[in-house]
Amino acid sequence: MSDKNTVYAVSVILPDRVGILRDVSQAVSEIGGNLIDLRELVVAGCFTLTFVVSFEAGATADDLRTAIENSLSGDSCAINVLPYTTEHAPAVESGARYVFTVSGPDGPGRISEISQFFFERGINIEDLKSEKTNSGTILNVGLVTIPDSVNLRLVQQEFSRLMDPIGLTTRLLHENIFRATNEIGPIHALLSPIKEENSTDA
């Protein structure tokens, strides 16, 4: 044990089985780690775990990696441990959250084109899912933050113009339309953050 108040971002990937989360969380706990954010996802049978862990009494990256490796000794796995500070947080412009969908025939380079499109406009992709539908087409659903300085209608038009020629249908809509139609909380609670962000419009 060395540095005090250390924080690490960790990713673990391995074939899914029962008990992976138990094994990893126990290993982290035993060396004094406190999980402060965590996401678990199974993609095509592959278990992926990403988390941020802090150590009040300090811990090295090697200590942490070894503890996790030992807990998964019977598995073939990939582990990444990255020292984490707030400087690692990406500098994302403030803005409103939008959901984009891209649907149509599958093909190589789809995700690459989508991500390149948003990157070129300074738009951060915060979440992305890609699923095969019952009809055999691919549906990509993503969450992006569109900075206030970006012209939404132009982005919507350009996104459509990029994807239409390859037979893909796009939508880029504010997340509140999806939350309004699928959640039961009051509408004004959805809108109050928008008002703050767009106070000059009111």
Add this chain to the structure above:
Amino acid sequence: MLDTKDVTSTLRMIGEEHLDVRAVTMGINLNCCSSGNAKSMARAVYDRICLKAEKHVAVCGEISSIYGIPIVNKRLAVSPVSILLEGHSVETAVAVAEAMDKAAAASGVDLIGGFTALVQKGMTQGEKTLIDSLPEALKATSRVCSSINVGTTRAGLNVDAVRLVAGKILETAQITAAQRGFGAAKLVVFANQPEDNPFMAGALLGAGEPECVINVGVSGPGVVKRAIDRLVSHRPSCTLHEIAEEVKHTAFRVTRVGELVGRDVAGRLGIPFGVVDLSLAPTPSVGDSVGEIYQAMGISRVGAPGTTAAVMMLNDAVKKGGCFASSSVGGLSGAFIPVMEDHVLSKAVSDGDLSMEKLEAMTAVCSVGLDMILLPGETKAETLAGIIMDEAAIGIANRKTTGVRVIPVPGAKKGEFIDFGGLFGSGTVTDVACPHGNEAFVSHGGHIPAPIQSLTN
């Protein structure tokens, strides 16, 4: 992250099931425009509407892009114009209507309501002036809509006003004969007219409302119809109770969209949000029909016995879902049955399945009355007055809104097809089963007292 199923179901409602917001209507109080000088008053009306509505259409367009929800109509509704007309002439009333028409055009809206008089208990000189001006005012304008409230549950029915308005409906149709009497399509006669109705032709900004406000009328018959279709195809043995539940859940989602859009528009315009009107409003398009909902429920021929029960069930389920979705529900809030604006209802009338009398029964359990119905040109004023009195009686006795918007088409006979185009739709001229025999009753005039509100058995 949102669930993919939630995302796709919302997109399906928008893209495939005609989910839209039917009307975002800005209410504007015009009382400050009152003046003894007719020209000054008309100018003040124009200026005030243009000032208040300057950004209305642009903001609606912005919101439509953000949420992907079409806002079919951006409209205006003003405080009852009759208030401005005390001490003025019919010519002034027409001038004010023309000022409203020009202001609506300048603001980019298709219709403006509020050329209105509330005469349920009696009639002032200004209110009579407005009613007298209706033929000329509706001929001279293309965007102005008028509504006259002739009765309330508390006040009873002003039969003198009914007789006067019935005559004006005929005059309006005749003076707009070149458009097959279209002027009458912009005039509705109400009982228990709501103060916050965003839908035309009865939209107005009534007493007790803010100086300027946004009210929203949702739509979504296509969404409800498809939801029932899915339920029935998956479970053909489903009960009516299960269908009602499906409608309720769908109405919840539709209402939430309305409130989201309305609150965001109001917020960006810096004015209060008023209400969501839960009415399921059809358009003449296939897939956007209330009649198709009844068919999805199992009423293959609208007008058959059971239709009224289907209407009641739909209306009630929509209200239950909508009232859970929003605490700001108002306006008419019910299923509309505007015959010309709904291709299924229009066909049912053409086929002889749906009579005026059956429509009247349906209006007893839904919103909003005998709406967009073509009548023969030879219809007498007494017959029109009787139709209005019957419909008003249903509203007054049942403490609900009812209205009459009928078009006696000059020169047209029963069975003739008339097409107004656009949202006003098309239909076949129909008639009441017994158009004569009420003359003596109607000609008594006066006032039908307010009904007793206890001993309700």
